[in-house]
Amino acid sequence: MKAEEVAAYWERNATAWTKMARLGFDVCRNHLNTPCFLNMLPEVKGLKGLDVGCGEGFNTRLVAERGAQLTGIDICEKFLGFARESEASEPLGIDYQLASAGDLPFDAGSFDFAIATMSMMDIPNIPAAVAEVFRVLKPGGFFQFSICHPCFQTPLFNWAKDENGEPVGLVCGDYFNEELEQVLEWTFTSAPEEMKKEFGNFTIPTYFKTLSGWLNMLLDxxxxxxxxxxxxxxxxxxAKYPALKGTAKVALFLHIRCRKPL
Ligand SMILES: C[S@@+](CC[C@H](N)C(=O)[O-])C[C@H]1O[C@@H](n2cnc3c(N)ncnc32)[C@H](O)[C@@H]1O
Incomplete structure (x- = not known):
């Protein structure tokens, strides 16, 4: 799939995604991924950072609030519209630009750091996007990103449940199929039923790499x-967010920080 085709999927997802996420129904992001990601993030005060696949800017804003000067890029105009609205009402100095991760409109060495939260596995040519991040980083700059865990969110993915329907483990498979492109269909499980019905599922093109594939790509x-x-x-x-119970059984997400050598 070309980046423009992926963009068309996200244009269809963006309004429902933003509405539901802003109402607090992206429980995995709000109460697991983002707090952990920010915990692991080095000091960014006074630094120039890039957010790749920034969506409606939720995490971009949180990192900007730590004193960094942020640029957010995304291929989805609608998401950027929502992000810019937030910037206009509560300015944090964030510059949002329409761009594809595989072709970043910045000079080499433009940024002190880059982040990408749950976006790198949604990009058709992942190595090209990572190479672009490497190019636009200054020597010594870091790249921290979160992805669906390659070992557990595999192309074959089914919960094994107990007699009460509670998840006890995962059935994973087709792990080595790195050529696969899947259009996943899901919505925020915590959203009320009427909202799920109104908006339907998100449809999200997703790409797969093995764990060694991800790590060796970064090293290469x-x-x-x-x-x-x-x-x-x-x-x-x-206890507060039972929707997270699966995430306590297996690692559904993986966060990685790497650095461009000096
Ligand atoms: C799961 S959303 C994550 C959004 C945001 N980072 C967050 O944490 O809420 C994935 C994002 O990646 C963006 N995306 C997908 N392919 C892209 C590409 N080639 N270049 C830039 N952004 C892309 C989508 O438009 C979407 O906003």
Whole structure:
């Protein structure tokens, strides 16, 4: 699929996604991925950062609030419209630009750091996008990103459940099929039924790499691997947000930080 075709999917998802996420129904993002991601993020105060696949800008804003000067890029105009509305009402100095991750409109060495939250596995040519991030980083700059965990969110993905229908584990498979392009259909499980009915499922083109595929790709492009995290909710968070129960059984997400050598 070309980036423009992927963009068309996101244009269809963006309004419902933004509405539901802003009402707090993206529980995995709000109460697991983002807190863990920010916890692992180095000091960014005074630095120039790029957010690749920024969506409606939720995480872009949080990183900008830490004192960084952020540029957010996305291929979806609608998401950028929502992000710019937020910037206009509560300015954080964020510049949002329509661009594809595989062809970044920036000079080499433009940024001190880059982030990408849950976007890199949605990009058709992942190595080209990572190479672009490498190019636009200054030597010594870091790239921190979160993805669906390659070992557990495999093309074949089914929960094994107990007699009460509670998830106890995962049936995974087709792990080595790196050529596969899947259009996943899902919505935020915590959203009310009427909202799910009104908006229907998101449809999301997704791409797969093995764990060694991801890590060797970063090394081949020239990054030095620095830090990893597999977010898992603590007991208190789990009690408050039962929708996270699957994320306490297996690692559904993987966060990686790597650095361009000096
Ligand atoms: C799952 S959303 C994540 C959005 C946001 N980072 C967040 O954490 O809420 C994935 C994002 O990747 C964007 N995306 C997909 N392919 C892209 C590409 N080639 N270049 C830039 N953004 C892309 C989509 O438009 C979408 O906004």
């Amino acid at each position: 492009i020239g990054f030095v691997l620095e830090r990893f995290l597999e977010p898992c909710p603590d007991a208190e968070t789990l």
